[in-house]
Amino acid sequence: MSQRIGYYPGCSGSGTSVEYDASTRAVCDRLGLSLQDVPDWSCCGSTPAHTVDHVLSAALSARNLELAAQAGLDTVTTPCPSCLANLRVAGHKMEKEGFRKQVKNLLDTECESLAEVKSTLQVLLEDVGPEAVQAKVVRPLSKLRVVCYYGCIMNRPPEVMQFDDPEHPMAMDTLMEACGAEVLPFPLKVECCGAAAGMPRKDIVTELSGRLLDVAAGMGADAIVTACPLCQMNLDLRQGQVNSARGSKHAIPVFYFTQLMGLAMGLSASEMGIAKLAVNPKPCLEQAGVL
Numbered sequence: 001m002s003q004r005i006g007y008y009p010g011c012s013g014s015g016t017s018v019e020y021d022a023s024t025r026a027v028c029d030r031l032g033l034s035l036q037d038v039p040d041w042s043c044c045g046s047t048p049a050h051t052v053d054h055v056l057s058a059a060l061s062a063r064n065l066e067l068a069a070q071a072g073l074d075t076v077t078t079p080c081p082s083c084l085a086n087l088r089v090a091g092h093k094m095e096k097e098g099f100r101k102q103v104k105n106l107l108d109t110e111c112e113s114l115a116e117v118k119s120t121l122q123v124l125l126e127d128v129g130p131e132a133v134q135a136k137v138v139r140p141l142s143k144l145r146v147v148c149y150y151g152c153i154m155n156r157p158p159e160v161m162q163f164d165d166p167e168h169p170m171a172m173d174t175l176m177e178a179c180g181a182e183v184l185p186f187p188l189k190v191e192c193c194g195a196a197a198g199m200p201r202k203d204i205v206t207e208l209s210g211r212l213l214d215v216a217a218g219m220g221a222d223a224i225v226t227a228c229p230l231c232q233m234n235l236d237l238r239q240g241q242v243n244s245a246r247g248s249k250h251a252i253p254v255f256y257f258t259q260l261m262g263l264a265m266g267l268s269a270s271e272m273g274i275a276k277l278a279v280n281p282k283p284c285l286e287q288a289g290v291l
Helices: 018-030 054-070 081-093 097-107 120-128 130-136 171-178 202-218 229-237 239-246 257-264 282-288
Strands: 003-007 033-037 075-078 116-119 145-149 223-226 254-256
Touching (some): 018 033, 081 116, 116 120, 120 130, 120 171, 120 257, 145 171, 171 257, 202 223, 202 229, 223 257, 254 257
Parallel strands (some): 003 033, 003 075, 145 223
């Protein structure tokens, strides 16, 4: 298949989650999806802006969606749930004429045409499909037991996100199974990890992320799979902090789902940015036979 789709990498894709961006691009390319970056894209107004000014935040997102539409991109995908939420919420709010007028005044543009937004997870599940993914697998993850952690905003609020089940999503589970992994039924898959509270309230993150790690370890998971840069950071980079605060000894690798998909499809560990992970993933991947 060959399909052209707009791509919004988001700010973290150029910084703290470059491995997510790189693995997303590589996997999409392997599956025949041609990603075209939104021209002159800018911050979508995620967490910082929308906590201060909803109109300004929506204007930042609307600008990106208008640029995509002007470039002939009917659909834009983003791997980041925070970007996804802000872009979709902006599109939803822009349906109200009063709100749209405020945004127009800020941007000095009509904003008459905005591209549709989908998560990359949704595109890979619905537009590509698990059968097409399975057909590309050359190194099945058959020796890997994983839990899929979606976080609290990927599918919420459901009337805005309109993808998967808000309480029991299965998209990532389905794609991991297509890659041959044994997916365990994780009961905390949409519970919060502490999100952006890591700086002002580290105790909240260590408690909430600690619960997630405890349950994953108790289920016998070899790894946690996620689709969110902030969730990945809290569970991976802060895992040592969690252990120190709670007296635990977790050493569970936390992968982006695209990293494992890429490895299963024969892409290299360096292409997938595996070395960027904080918790050593080597024993887990060697056991799975993909390293």
